[in-house]
Amino acid sequence: MTSRVMLISPAISAALREARFDDDCPLDASGLRLARAAAGTLPPVSRVWVSPTARCRETALALGLDSGSPEGPGGLDVGRWRGASLNEVTEKEPEALAQWLTDPQSAPHGGESVHALCDRVLRWLDGSAAQVTGRSVAVVEPEIVRAATVRALGAPESAFWRIDVPPLTATELSGRAGRWNVRVGWRLGAPDDE
Template sequence: MNFRLTLIASARSSSRLAERFDDDRPLDPAGWREVERVAPSLLPLAAAELRYCSPSARSRETGDILGFMPLSQTSLRDCDMGTWRGRTLEEVKEREPEAVDAWLADPGSAPHGGESLSAFINRVGRWLDNRPAGFDDRMLAVADAGVIRAAVTHAMKAPPHCYWNVDVLPLSTVTLIGGAGRWRLCVDREAQL
């Protein structure tokens, strides 16, 4: 059976310049307004029988504001950034420039003591490939941008370094169709199942 999984990027919890690693802040006022603005176009996605979200506050709030009432999945948590958690990239670069260079160059490295990029992509990929059987073939997941980048990288069987080439804007959608090891990317004109 082919599954149709639509991934919805959570709304923002801070400006791009203030983004912090492994950040679990709730939506900021601009994020709330943006969810309310786009809600009518995302409403058709509520037809999905299975609705999931990353456990972050911003993903849960985005899903709740949209009326999806998604089930939190620990496998969809953002990458564990270890000692870098709560710091911006600029702050880490200032203190640990060699570690940042190593992390960006080698998907298997984890100089922060958390999860490597490869391990993160594999974790999200296992979740993606192990969907339950015996239900409507439509699913949705509200997730942090990094989780969506990891899912697309896994689904396209791209090397881990391609993760950095996937841009995910707040409240954007991407649909993956298929099943374990045989996914294809569907670019929809509108959010629909």
């Protein structure tokens, strides 16, 4: 059975603009406007998942996706860094930040490691997502898209930080549990050839 899972990153929020670890802030006016403009551009889907953050829920709603969708995988737990800006963490805990960015097994913030996130996302992908025939959509945090891409390609976890996931883009995985192909991000509402 072949499944297609379209992972959509949320539209822009204040946390993203300020390079701040997400603290469940909503979309900003620009992000909401762009998400609404992209409504109706998605192909028909069999199933929808939405991560529990405000910006994912608001993006899904603006895109016209079912607001009663099952919960998708949550974002990376950054522990005590939640809500802090990257500059603040750099000033207060430079060694811890450097360790976290270079060692996928580490979680100096007291939350989740990149390794643990990648494993969690693969379990979701090979479990829930692989059970849906046809195309499904998951509006998820950018780090979920990174983790899914790393695991789908069999890339080293060190590649996690080298994958850019712009706001309101789609990345599609096709295949089945244990073997996925990746079509990397395109902007929603833009022609495929742009």
